[in-house]
Amino acid sequence: MTVRMDNVGIVVADLDAAIDFFFEIGLTLDGRTVVDGDWSGQVTGLPGQRVEIAMLVAPDGSGKIELSRFIEPEVVADHRRAPVNSLGYLRVMFEVDDLDDTLDRLRAHGTELVSAEVVRFEDVYRLCYVRGPEGVLVGLAQALG
Incomplete structure (x- = not known):
């Protein structure tokens, strides 16, 4: 299949x-x-x-x-600012080549980090969640090494 x-x-x-x-x-x-x-x-x-x-x-x-x-019809519900432990779809994750450059470009569109900083997952990824326009939740990851 x-x-x-x-x-x-x-x-x-x-x-x-x-x-x-x-x-x-x-x-x-x-x-x-x-x-x-x-x-x-x-x-x-x-x-x-x-x-x-x-x-x-x-x-x-x-x-x-x-x-x-x-x-x-008009939109009937709004869950864009729901916390990440809410039921339903969480986010979309993208792997990018340069996380810092991507974040700099996204800030011009009002993007905010969900937490205070980008985190490191072992020696594999640098990761963060951001809120884009209208609060859309997106994950960004940069592979290390």
């Missing part, structure tokens, strides 16, 4: 700001469009939905982020 993860979906209010944030991590825009129609509401269980989406892809093609801005 072959399984390949295609994408992770994130709902945002400001699509342009979220795209800019993920550009700074190193993803590129694969496409942007509005999705609507009977078929889309049947898939999601939200009849009459109209959603602007942007698909971003990692440079090596290994994974995608689908950013969605709901035009209709």
